[in-house]
Amino acid sequence: MPTVLHFHLPSFYSRIEQRHQHSLRLKPVVVVKNQRILDASPEALAQGITSSHTIRQAQLLCPSLAIVPALRDYQPDAQAIWDICSQITPIIEPAAPYEGFLDITGCGNPPDLALRLQDKLQARAGLGAVVSVGPSKFIAKVGTLVQLKRGRKIPLILTTAKAAQEFLRPLPVSFLWPWPVELAKQLIDLGCSTFADLEQVPRQQLRLKFGPVGDDLLKAISGLDGDPVKALYPEKHIVRTHLAPPEISGWDQLQFKEMIEKAATEISRELREKDLACR
Numbered sequence: 246m247p248t249v250l251h252f253h254l255p256s257f258y259s260r261i262e263q264r265h266q267h268s269l270r271l272k273p274v275v276v277v278k279n280q281r282i283l284d285a286s287p288e289a290l291a292q293g294i295t296s297s298h299t300i301r302q303a304q305l306l307c308p309s310l311a312i313v314p315a316l317r318d319y320q321p322d323a324q325a326i327w328d329i330c331s332q333i334t335p336i337i338e339p340a341a342p343y344e345g346f347l348d349i350t351g352c353g354n355p356p357d358l359a360l361r362l363q364d365k366l367q368a369r370a371g372l373g374a375v376v377s378v379g380p381s382k383f384i385a386k387v388g389t390l391v392q393l394k395r396g397r398k399i400p401l402i403l404t405t406a407k408a409a410q411e412f413l414r415p416l417p418v419s420f421l422w423p424w425p426v427e428l429a430k431q432l433i434d435l436g437c438s439t440f441a442d443l444e445q446v447p448r449q450q451l452r453l454k455f456g457p458v459g460d461d462l463l464k465a466i467s468g469l470d471g472d473p474v475k476a477l478y479p480e481k482h483i484v485r486t487h488l489a490p491p492e493i494s495g496w497d498q499l500q501f502k503e504m505i506e507k508a509a510t511e512i513s514r515e516l517r518e519k520d521l522a523c524r
Contacts, residue, residue, distance in 0.1 A: 257343035
């Protein structure tokens, strides 16, 4: 059974802005894009501001609020996070700049690894992480969602299917992930308000109601959803370099095309040999 770690970095964008702009430190800040709040700093959250508020509502809650447009390139900060994760495991699946999945199977003691990741993210990136560990991506993600909702920062460790099921049973089906909100509403209409209720629904009834999704739901809540962590970081590259002769300044378009096609042909051959694809 795999061991999956999921982490989430609350207030990622606003914390990055506070770190780069000294005048924003310890002040309530929201980062906005397309007139929507991406996230709020801990100081703004303490004022009751969340990403569900409009900018105007946020200003009414906190007249001293600093509103920062999301104009910065956040990729270097995300890169630093993934580099830290790569010291824990080589199998990393970024889900967003502020969250990701790590396959830590066989990498060490899960509680120790979770604490180590938290410490490294705080020390090297200045970002506090909420971390959960489970036997699947679904369990680990739900664990983090629950920790975020309850305001808990201590890592949640659920390494067995039995522990995962006991954790899930009392939770409302609104915690379903990655399924849409509409599915949770349909389950509630069926009389399933919690995961414990969902366990009691006959498999055939779920299959008739939701098709293959019904089977996927039961696998997920059993901790056996079968969706592995994908090794998406670091991105893999195949490079070919051709040294152009000094007379390149006099080349015509056809000569450039021939050199590029030669490199592309070599790369395509290597991709086929390794049974890989690219975009």
